[in-house]
Amino acid sequence: MASSYRFSRVAQSLRPSPIRELFAVSQRPGMISFAGGLPDPEIFPVDQFAECAEVLRVEGRVALQYGASEGYRPLVDQLRARMEPVLGAPVAPEHLVVTTGSQQVMDLLARVLVDPGDTVVVEAPTYPGALHTFRAAGARFALVPCDEFGMRTELLDGVLESCRRESGRPPALIYTITNFSNPSGACLAGDRREHLVAAAARHGVPVFEDDPYGELRFRGAPQPTVYGLAGGKGVVFASSFSKILAPGVRVAWAVGEAELVRRLVIAKQGIDLCTPMVAQVLVSEYCRRGFLDAHLPRIRAHYAGKATAMAGALRRHLSPDAARWTDPDGGFFFWLDLGRRDSRTVFEQAVDAGVAFLPGSAFFPHAEEVVLGHGDGTSFARLCFTFAGPGEIDEGCRRLGLALATA
Numbered sequence: 001m002a003s004s005y006r007f008s009r010v011a012q013s014l015r016p017s018p019i020r021e022l023f024a025v026s027q028r029p030g031m032i033s034f035a036g037g038l039p040d041p042e043i044f045p046v047d048q049f050a051e052c053a054e055v056l057r058v059e060g061r062v063a064l065q066y067g068a069s070e071g072y073r074p075l076v077d078q079l080r081a082r083m084e085p086v087l088g089a090p091v092a093p094e095h096l097v098v099t100t101g102s103q104q105v106m107d108l109l110a111r112v113l114v115d116p117g118d119t120v121v122v123e124a125p126t127y128p129g130a131l132h133t134f135r136a137a138g139a140r141f142a143l144v145p146c147d148e149f150g151m152r153t154e155l156l157d158g159v160l161e162s163c164r165r166e167s168g169r170p171p172a173l174i175y176t177i178t179n180f181s182n183p184s185g186a187c188l189a190g191d192r193r194e195h196l197v198a199a200a201a202r203h204g205v206p207v208f209e210d211d212p213y214g215e216l217r218f219r220g221a222p223q224p225t226v227y228g229l230a231g232g233k234g235v236v237f238a239s240s241f242s243k244i245l246a247p248g249v250r251v252a253w254a255v256g257e258a259e260l261v262r263r264l265v266i267a268k269q270g271i272d273l274c275t276p277m278v279a280q281v282l283v284s285e286y287c288r289r290g291f292l293d294a295h296l297p298r299i300r301a302h303y304a305g306k307a308t309a310m311a312g313a314l315r316r317h318l319s320p321d322a323a324r325w326t327d328p329d330g331g332f333f334f335w336l337d338l339g340r341r342d343s344r345t346v347f348e349q350a351v352d353a354g355v356a357f358l359p360g361s362a363f364f365p366h367a368e369e370v371v372l373g374h375g376d377g378t379s380f381a382r383l384c385f386t387f388a389g390p391g392e393i394d395e396g397c398r399r400l401g402l403a404l405a406t407a
């Protein structure tokens, strides 16, 4: 039957996220899921959040009104104060915009920096939500491989130079997840942060430093931000309340040069006018009462316990020649190298055994959209340790061990 619609070229190029499809499998009764990258709802501060709703009696007329595209000013000021020690630089109001999730930061950046056919440099593996957004803007991808210390920045000069030579212009953007990457769990090493800043500046390519997991460090010392190392020049830093408070609030923020932030704000006006004011007012009240500062150590300890449980369970149930991994110091994920095994085959066996994870191929662009670099993640698996219940972690790893023994 003829369609009633003539879909745009972009719509035709987009495919449903494989992650969403695998989600359906992970919802089967009895399945233990390490698949979705979800926070633990047990740790959501429901009572405190409900208490914060009292603020609506005072701020209700503001909360229920349209707001500035830049963000609810008290929240903007709280975020500026939170960001200054993290970024090591003062953050003036015109350097910050509140967004509807950090997913929206990607969308806004794509709109203001990426033209169809442009190259975006991504680490491999990377966050599929970013690939989806840049793909929708017509981007192609250049891949920089990663190891347990993050992006291999010693390769960056060569990648940036090849991109410029081949397309006649430098890439539009370098996208990096600097702390506890989704999916690899890796943090970008200190010297690599310096390389990144130097290479990006040398080639005149802006950097998007996506950092939703940085506050979830339970071991080791944090590295300086790329934004701070670059003195804020040419770097956009983003973070989010999704992992440290709750993704349901859909409140995040970006910090960058005033000229760029102004463009992001203008682009945002064409998308949602402003981030929902009700959410911003509640989150601001949650911070004002000191609840976030009290919640962060709790959540770090909670996730440290889960990560330790998964590290122990993996060691107990997976034979050393079946998989290799590095225990993460924070964030949400273990990234397993299954050697010669195809993780999609292991996935089928694992689902039969009653445990789900995400095959590594979900974290790589499609071959036809890659202009430089290669890799398909076939032998890797991402395991999220935050969502499963304490009893489920051991049992899920036991099932995974069985699946690996038969795959």
Ligand code: PMP
Pocket: 037, 100, 101, 102, 103, 104, 127, 129, 177, 182, 210, 212, 239, 240, 241, 242, 247, 251, 252
């Ligand atoms: N960046 C990374 C690396 C992520 O893992 C996620 C969510 N899983 C996001 C951005 C988007 O987060 P949100 O829109 O909820 O802030």
